[in-house]
Amino acid sequence: xxxxxxxxxxxxxxxxxxxxxxxxxxxxxxxxxxxxxxxxxxxxxxxxxxxxxxxxxxxxxxxxxxxxxxxxxxxxxxxxxxxxxxxxxxxxxxxxxxxxxxxxxxxxxxxxxxxxxxxxxxxxxxxxxxxxxxxxxxxxxxxxxxxxxxxxxxxxx
Amino acid sequence: xxxxxxxxxxxxxxxxxxxxxxxxxxxxxxxxxxxxxxxxxxxxxxxxxxxxxxxxxxxxxxxxxxxxxxxxxxxxxxxxxxxxxxxxxxxxx
Numbered sequence: 011x012x013x014x015x016x017x018x019x020x021x022x023x024x025x026x027x028x029x030x031x032x033x034x035x036x037x038x039x040x041x042x043x044x045x046x047x048x049x050x051x052x053x054x055x056x057x058x059x060x061x062x063x064x065x066x067x068x069x070x071x072x073x074x075x076x077x078x079x080x081x082x083x084x085x086x087x088x089x090x091x092x093x094x095x096x097x098x099x100x101x102x103x104x105x106x107x108x109x110x111x112x113x114x115x116x117x118x119x120x121x122x123x124x125x126x127x128x129x130x131x132x133x134x135x136x137x138x139x140x141x142x143x144x145x146x147x148x149x150x151x152x153x154x155x156x157x158x159x160x161x162x163x164x165x166x167x
Numbered sequence: 168x169x170x171x172x173x174x175x176x177x178x179x180x181x182x183x184x185x186x187x188x189x190x191x192x193x194x195x196x197x198x199x200x201x202x203x204x205x206x207x208x209x210x211x212x213x214x215x216x217x218x219x220x221x222x223x224x225x226x227x228x229x230x231x232x233x234x235x236x237x238x239x240x241x242x243x244x245x246x247x248x249x250x251x252x253x254x255x256x257x258x259x260x
Binding site: 085086110111112113114115117135137 | 205208209211212215216221222223224225226228
């Protein structure tokens with residue numbers, strides 16, 4: 011994770027486009043300026059960033075399901091639960107499942123596990139549109155390479 | 168057996184917390200019931216699941232934006248119900 015850059019996931023461990031599931035790994039950094047404020051003397055991973063990690067995980071699944079032709083944007087967060095504190099240095103596994111593919115929107119069920127137990131979960135809604143510009147698409151392709159997204163396999167079906 | 172309109176009205180009432188008796192076939196989901204595009208995604212989700220279809224929201228939105236259709240054609244509930252019936256019939260064809 012590079013919290014200051016909103017890079018919340020590190021590696022795609024497994025993606026199954028047919029089954030509409032993805033598992034990613036995310037290592038909470040030991041140090042970050044975020045922890046200086048959240049909270050002084052008691053650093054905790056902010057809940058909003060855990061939700062963002064779940065959104066990004068779901069987002070990669072949707073990008074794969076949409077053949078890397080469209081960009082999903084978070085539209086709604088439902089039933090988000092933060093079941094325990096997440097501390098600096100923890101290793102997280104985030105698992106998402108596509109709940110519904112609508113016309114221009116999609117919903118996912120997603121959960122974060124730490125130490126083998128579910129620590130957060132939510133149902134997320136996304137709207138998705140064709141990539142709005144070449145710069146964003148290029149950035150996402152570079153990020154895909156970085157996190158082990160099977161870009162060529164997705165492109166060629 | 169409930170009509171398509173009844174099912175849609177029940178979905179809207181439950182999803183958006185709107186009193187069921189205020190929802191009529193002539194109601195415009197946006198203009199009369201105050202449902203915005205984000206809330207309508209929850210309704211579309213419930214309709215898609217209930218009827219086993221995929222409401223073509225992107226196509227409808229594009230048609231409205233291009234001036235080829237009016238929102239009344241898709242979002243007045245009697246018209247929405249008719250569109251759903253067409254999609255269900257097309258699925259079974």
